[in-house]
Amino acid sequence: LRALRLGGFLALTATDTATLCGVNPKACLRRYGAKPLKTEYCHELAVRILIGAAVRLAARRDLALKPLFTHATDHYVRVYLQMVRGAKRADEALSRLGYLYHCPNCLARQPLEGLLPHTPPKCGECGFPMEAAGPLWLGGLWHPEIVEAMLVELSKAEVGRFREASNLLSKVKLEMNVESVGYYTVDRLAEVYHRTPLSPSRLAEALSGEGFKASPTHFNPQGVRTEAPISVVKKIFLQGLKC
Structure with a gap:
C-alpha cells in the first residue's frame, strides 16, 4: 500500500x-x-x-x-x-x-x-x-466504466484469441447491473424445494417476468443473480415451471 x-x-x-x-x-x-x-x-x-x-x-x-x-x-x-x-x-x-x-x-x-x-x-x-x-x-464488485472499456479493448483483439475473457466480461456486464449480495444456484434451489431444476436462463427469465432484475453470474454456471427475495424464487419453483 x-x-x-x-x-x-x-x-x-x-x-x-x-x-x-x-x-x-x-x-x-x-x-x-x-x-x-x-x-x-x-x-x-x-x-x-x-x-x-x-x-x-x-x-x-x-x-x-x-x-x-x-x-x-x-x-x-x-x-x-x-x-x-x-x-x-x-x-x-x-x-x-x-x-x-x-x-x-x-x-x-x-x-x-x-x-x-x-x-x-x-x-x-x-x-x-x-x-x-x-x-x-457489501458494496459493488465492478465499476461499469472499467467493464465497458475492457469490452472495447477486447473488441479490437483478434477474434477467438480471448474467447474466455470475452465470455467472462459478457456475463459480468449483465450481473453488475443487479444489486445483490450472493446468487442462487438452480441445483441447490431444486434440492431445497424438491423440484426439477430450472435452467439458469429460464429462472432469470421467470424472475424478470415478476419485475425483478436477474442475470447469469460468472461465479457459477448454474447461478442466477437477482434482486428478488427468496419468497419470489420459491414461488417460481413451486409453480413447477419446466426447463
Whole structure:
C-alpha cells in the first residue's frame, strides 16, 4: 500500500479458495480476519472477504480502496482496486463493510452493514436460525466504466484469441447491473424445494417476468443473480415451471 501512488491500482489474488469458501474457517479467520460460510455462492463471498480485509488494512493508514473489477476463475479469486487518500474516504469505504446472514433452511439471505457483529437473527421467511459470514465487502464488485472499456479493448483483439475473457466480461456486464449480495444456484434451489431444476436462463427469465432484475453470474454456471427475495424464487419453483 505504501508503494502505491495516489489513484494507483492494486491487484490481489487469493489461491486459497478452500479456506475462503469455509472448508477451514479458523484459517480464514487468521489470514483474513473474517468468518467464511460454506454455501453455494461461497466464491462470491470469498471475493468479498478478500476486499473487506484489504479495505480494513488500508483504513489503518487513512487510505480507501474501491473495487474496479473482480472475478473468480478456476481455483483462484482476483480483485482489482483503486486507492484514494483521506480519512473521510477511508471511513466511507469501511461503511460498506458488514455481515451477510444466510438461512440454510430456505436459502434467504440478509446483508447488514457495520463492523460490529450482530446477534444472528432468525430468518424472516421461515424462522430458522441464520448463519453469518463476515466482516466482508457489501458494496459493488465492478465499476461499469472499467467493464465497458475492457469490452472495447477486447473488441479490437483478434477474434477467438480471448474467447474466455470475452465470455467472462459478457456475463459480468449483465450481473453488475443487479444489486445483490450472493446468487442462487438452480441445483441447490431444486434440492431445497424438491423440484426439477430450472435452467439458469429460464429462472432469470421467470424472475424478470415478476419485475425483478436477474442475470447469469460468472461465479457459477448454474447461478442466477437477482434482486428478488427468496419468497419470489420459491414461488417460481413451486409453480413447477419446466426447463
